[in-house]
Amino acid sequence: MLSRLTRPAANAAARLAKSVRKVSTTQIGGYEVFDHSYDAVVIGAGGAGLRAAAGLVGHGLKTACITKVFPTRSHTVAAQGGINGALANMTEDDWRWHAYDTVKGADWLGDQDAIQHMCRLAPEVILELESFGLPFSRTPEGKIYQRAFGGQSLKFGKGGQAYRCAAAADRTGHAILHTLYGMALKFDCLFFVEYFAMDLIMSSHCSASEGVKRRVVAASRRTSGDDGKCLGCVAMCMEDGSIHRFGAHSTIIATGGFGRAYQSCTSAHTCTGDGSAMASRAGLPMQDLEFVQFHPTGIFPAGCLLTEGCRGEGGILRNSEGEPFMARYAPTAKDLASRDVVSRAMTLEIREGRGVGPNKDHIFLHLDHLPPETLAERLPGISETAKIFAGVDVTKEPAPVLPTVHYNMGGIPTNWKTQVVKDAEDTIVPGLFAAGEAGCASVHGANRLGANSLLDLVVFGRQAADTTAELVKPNSPPVVLPKNAGEASIARMDKMRHCSGPIPTAVLRRELQVTMQKYAPVYRNADDLAKGKEAVVEVMKKFKDVGVSDRTMIWNTDLIETLELENLINQAAQEMYAAEARKESRGAHAHENFPDRDDENWMKHTLSWLDKPHVEDAKVVLKYRRVIDQPLDKEMHHVPPAKRVY
């Protein structure tokens, strides 16, 4: 049973394993390059990445999981509220009602086949997590406790509030990530911890920039480009600076979102859209990047998250007049309306002068009317967070909150099986998958319901593993990497390491964040978006003048942050262009000049490319792709578009 006391560190294991062949290339400044070969490689070890890695090992595939932080530091750990699933522990429930709520929450931009898949599998994955030891909170009967959450209803919206968010107090993300990490340990997954993935290796006989141009042109001409298969990725070990090329028959990107493109966000410092930018540099499109979710209750001014579960347990938002104003904006759901509705309501209240505080610039979240025992049992984590970051005792006083950037609904476009698609015809990129926040299946469409993201991670992490197992046999022959694979990437990293431009990384990053916060906030308008486009182009051009002071190869966080900044700019530019182009209001994209939803012209996904891999000389190209409005099979009816009222 407990026979393995100590295992060699991942680095040592990698060097000893037979799959490693040391190759040194002296062409690019003499970097030491190690080649690895696996059946599957997972980039990212958050909820989706760990579930995918564990699933792959469970299927018998030789798997490597590359992560730039230790797995339990991934931002999944900060999720608080819960994971949705029609377990029917509190009331009668049906996954079709959950699917309906999700389609409506997505403002009909979600792909109904993926939504059906996710909601149908929800009870099974939650029970699977519980069987690995997840310490869910419990009902008096001993069943998994489920709380009310935003946008959840019974009987297709007609049966009142649904209680389907399975929770572990208000630390569900923490519990899920630690449980998944335990699961990964049980399955003996091989981790490459603190390896920064730099670029994908695609099968193309030309250099990266040529390949991008060909692919974008090919996509727009509706012909299939070159082979375009993903062969693996290139990563840099942060501990010693060595470069590693991972050849794999299946590469799964699970690197999360890019919340750090904004000045104020609930996201961690590590949320910089690395995997998505890697796919973008490989000539692949991003989908629906303009849809950025503003979580209604981020602590003001720190930005730390207060879960929607606060409102689920009975918390109420009040303005300076003490009025529970959500009753005006969402008569049925009130404070538990969908997040974009609540954020817009709060923004309007502040605009109309009813904000609280000396500058009337935020709103109060009241939990003081709830019994202290409830707060201690169900919301202990946020009680502590409010105390530390806002100096507030939530049993006695309200907490100051403001809508804060929280989640990216958009990402790498995939089908419901998590296979990446590269154009409007749904042409699959062989060997590449995306799951979690980095992917866009699209289950969240224009707006995500709370507690659906943790579900998205586990369902699509598992699906990525299952789809890979269908396509890849265990112990497949090693992938043959092109001889110069990763050369462009190494050259770029080397250039960044030695760049000595006048603009420090932190200054340029700040400029990007201020630009995004100013020109693409909760409410957007044509003027601001046009100015925002110009400002973002400025930032893109300035990237060539960025300067890095740290020249070492050992734990060079200056270099890493600069590479992350490039990824942020890559994603933010596409977001700004996509937002400016979408002339309607849908879900989280609220356009003041076009306040209504326009299904006739705009019920479609945005696809965006950068026409060159490097941001300093790239331009954004936009195309569109249809929404999949039919479910997978007969078990669920198609949900026809309707007016979205809560």
Add this chain to the structure above:
Amino acid sequence: MILDALIKIKDEVDTTLTFRRSCREGICGSCAMNINGKNGLACLLYIEESSKPIEIQPLPHTYVVKDLVPDLTNFYNQYKSIEPWLKRKDVKGKNDKEYFQSREDRAKLDGMYECILCACCMTSCPSYWWNPEYYLGPAVLMQAYRWIADSRDQYTEERMVYRGERLAWVNDTMKLYRCHGIMNCTNCCPKGLDPAKAIVHLKEQVAETYTDGWKNMMTQEIVKNKGRESGMMPLGLLSFLEGMASQVCVFFLEGHVGIGLDLGRWRPSPVPFFTELPDQEQSCPPQELWRH
């Protein structure tokens, strides 16, 4: 917060300053470091008004990779060794629901499942400093107890087998009994958890459930780990004689305990052996007061 200061220094003064950070809200555990002599999370500690500079060091007694970045590989391996996942002998049927767990049983996990694996407690423990390869340390022992206390294997008759194995694994002079109740762990935990108490419970459970079968396993472990108690290697003939004497002594003692615990040195005790806590210059956020 202190983390904000570090980030400002990195951004504006010296970009080569290196430290781990991620969530900045005290839930990921990346930014654990030693601030004014006490371990804690930089993102949760306020910058106090003071005429003296704030002294920031990496976590004590760790291999430092660079600046404030320690190597925690040993800690992660030890965490893996206690097998932190639910273990059951039965297999769930396809249509089976969740394992039922009463609210009282679930409440037993409170105060343990919240551990963020930041390693503040591990690297504040002098016992762990002297024996990091053998002593499991407070965080790992608390997680070992978290799985032992989880009632969800209560529904199999073989419960005691797995519980017993988990307990037998830690029941070892070097793994569990290097804890002498120094209490630095509880003192510095940034989440307000109490590893020392969990270790006391662990020792109690070991005492309750010990069976003879453990004795062999344990005796072998003791012999294997002889001489490492102090962590210091005395020199020459004296040490050889000392070693012989202590071996005989201990063997004799151990051989007659039967329940694996003697009532002398390794008595489980909620009272710390050191009753004085070191002077705290760095004040801590309010959750310090929530501990009993």
